[in-house]
Amino acid sequence: QVQFVESGGGLVEPGGSLKLSCTGPGNIFKPFDMGWYRQAPGNQRDFLAAISWSNTTTFIRESVRGRFTISRDNAENTVYLQMDNLQSEDTAVYYCNHYPATRDYWGQGTQVTVSS
Numbered sequence: 001q002v003q004f005v006e007s008g009g010g011l012v013e014p015g016g017s018l019k020l021s022c023t024g025p026g027n028i029f030k031p032f033d034m035g036w037y038r039q040a041p042g043n044q045r046d047f048l049a050a051i052s053w054s055n056t057t058t059f060i061r062e063s064v065r066g067r068f069t070i071s072r073d074n075a076e077n078t079v080y081l082q083m084d085n086l087q088s089e090d091t092a093v094y095y096c097n098h099y100p101a102t103r104d105y106w107g108q109g110t111q112v113t114v115s116s
Contacts, residue, residue: 002025004028007022009093020094022081034053034099036068058070058071091115093109
């Protein structure tokens with residue numbers, strides 16, 4: 001099954017940073033707008049950020065704006081999420097997918113845990 005593969009999660013203290021990566025085969029990465037999403041325990045999966053295929057337009061959800069940055073490298077079929085000043089409420093499983101999301105391409109996600 002073709003899916004995106006996320007990596008880079010882990011345990012970090014409040015105020016720390018992580019950079020997540022997401023890769024996928026060229027046929028599902030190009031030429032699509034991409035997004036990052038997260039799902040906290042007991043919650044639905046929420047949209048966080050998006051970036052256009054051309055790399056010229058980004059959108060960050062207001063609740064994480066100023067702390068999270070999305071970027072992509074089309075030559076490497078990779079999209080990134082830089083997360084700074086992480087807080088406990090950022091604890092979740094993080095996923096990437098198209099923006100808007102394509103149901104069949106959800107991967108396993110990468111766990112981010114913010115705790116002291």
